[in-house]
Amino acid sequence: MHKKNIIIYGATGSIGDSTLDLIRNNKDNFNVVGLTCNLNISKLTKISNEFDCKNIGIANKELISQNKTVLKDFIVFEGIEEFQNMISNHHVDIIIFAISGSAPLKLLMEISNSGKTIGLANKECIICLGNLFLKNASISSTKIVPLDSEHNALYQLLKNKNIDSINKYTITASGGNFYKYKYSDLINITPEQAVTHPKWKMGKKITIDSSTLMNKGLEIIEACILFNIEPNKINALIHPESIIHGLVEFKDSSMHAFLSQPNMKISISSILFDNNNVNLDNHRLDLGAIKSLNFIDIDNEKFKAIDIAKTSLDHGGLGPAILNYANELMVNLFLNKKILFTDIVKNNKYIMNQFIRDNNNIKNPNINDIIQAFIIIDNYASRLISN
Ligand code: NDP
Numbered sequence: 558m559h560k561k562n563i564i565i566y567g568a569t570g571s572i573g574d575s576t577l578d579l580i581r582n583n584k585d586n587f588n589v590v591g592l593t594c595n596l597n598i599s600k601l602t603k604i605s606n607e608f609d610c611k612n613i614g615i616a617n618k619e620l621i622s623q624n625k626t627v628l629k630d631f632i633v634f635e636g637i638e639e640f641q642n643m644i645s646n647h648h649v650d651i652i653i654f655a656i657s658g659s660a661p662l663k664l665l666m667e668i669s670n671s672g673k674t675i676g677l678a679n680k681e682c683i684i685c686l687g688n689l690f691l692k693n694a695s696i697s698s699t700k701i702v703p704l705d706s707e708h709n710a711l712y713q714l715l716k717n718k719n720i721d722s723i724n725k726y727t728i729t730a731s732g733g734n735f736y737k738y739k740y741s742d743l744i745n746i747t748p749e750q751a752v753t754h755p756k757w758k759m760g761k762k763i764t765i766d767s768s769t770l771m772n773k774g775l776e777i778i779e780a781c782i783l784f785n786i787e788p789n790k791i792n793a794l795i796h797p798e799s800i801i802h803g804l805v806e807f808k809d810s811s812m813h814a815f816l817s818q819p820n821m822k823i824s825i826s827s828i829l830f831d832n833n834n835v836n837l838d839n840h841r842l843d844l845g846a847i848k849s850l851n852f853i854d855i856d857n858e859k860f861k862a863i864d865i866a867k868t869s870l871d872h873g874g875l876g877p878a879i880l881n882y883a884n885e886l887m888v889n890l891f892l893n894k895k896i897l898f899t900d901i902v903k904n905n906k907y908i909m910n911q912f913i914r915d916n917n918n919i920k921n922p923n924i925n926d927i928i929q930a931f932i933i934i935d936n937y938a939s940r941l942i943s944n
């Protein structure tokens with residue numbers, strides 16, 4: 558049997574862990590031919606040794622020179638700008654794209670031409686690149702499998718369906734830790750409280766985004782881009798059990814739902830194994846034991862992230878990219894205790910409005926326009942914080 562060759566960009570993170578665990582249990586089916594990290598060289602070399610992977614990429618170049626001895630047995634791709642060369646070095650079947658944030662924007666754009674199958678976990682880049690990325694992918698027959706659980710659910714639900722007969726799309730949100738809090742209590746939430754999640758084990762940034770519901774706002778943008786959905790046809794619903802991840806309502810008012818345990822291995826397995834044909838026995842759903850599934854409308858007065866995300870789509874052009882980038886800056890500031898929890902979304906809105914008011918938006922931006930817009934947002938953000 559042909560083993561599939563896999564590269565994991567962002568192998569030392571939470572998505573990387575889940576992917577490698579699936580591969581670990583199915584070693585006969587895969588060769589790991591490339592793994593990358595930013596800083597965590599000790600974890601990267603440990604997993605590279607375990608999976609006998611010689612090609613490694615390290616984004617932080619300073620650390621490479623400090624770790625020459627540890628790295629002597631590997632072919633090292635130095636800095637994120639070299640990561641794309643890992644593909645040409647080897648026959649590659651699947652790329653898992655799980656670097657966090659918008660730092661790998663150019664990398665994603667470059668690999669959109671690869672003609673490979675890309676498992677897309679990173680949402681920030683697709684939100685920034687929008688159609689630029691999808692157009693390239695379609696011209697070069699690059700196949701995109703969304704791994705974000707809600708989008709993976711929609712992807713699986715939409716297989717062999719007639720898009721014209723769909724009325725409405727719904728993605729679910731666990732609600733994070735704080736959806737029941739009063740606004741006045743949200744103000745005092747600390748980074749320590751916000752980096753844990755009731756249902757999902759994830760990296761810090763996305764965990765904070767879940768609790769501000771910015772994650773859901775970003776996911777609405779992500780879904781509109783990936784599936785070409787009009788913003789008024791998609792919404793989010795709090796579902797604290799996180800068992801249903803996506804729903805599609807057809808014109809005849811029937812609804813199809815995708816259910817699974819809240820575990821990223823289920824989404825990731827859909828790119829590693831064809832036709833859902835892998836035993837993940839530990840992850841069976843026992844609906845009798847779960848008994849009830851609950852749904853709650855989002856309080857858009859208290860959590861404004863979804864409205865802001867939809868406004869960014871209405872602005873079009875750079876709207877989604879600048880909202881996403883402002884949010885990355887604000888989450889960092891919150892983690893460093895420079896702003897309050899409630900300032901994250903408030904500042905995102907303020908910065909987006911200012912960018913639009915100053916006439917900076919561009920209708921069909923290219924990647925350089927996007928990077929230029931980030932510089933403008935950096936300036937707005939530092940002025941806002943120093944005031
Ligand atoms: P983590 O923070 O756990 O991992 C991030 C990975 O990216 C690490 O390997 C990290 O390396 C690497 N990395 C971070 N910054 C850079 C950089 N500047 N250059 C190169 N590599 C970098 O994140 P997650 O695994 O949780 O999330 C990854 C992506 O998937 C995010 O975009 C997230 O939104 C998305 N996602 C994640 C889900 C989850 O369940 N975790 C669910 C749905 C989507 P190092 O370890 O060295 O810092």
Ligand code: MG
Nearest residue numbers: 705706707776
């Ligand atoms: Mg998600």
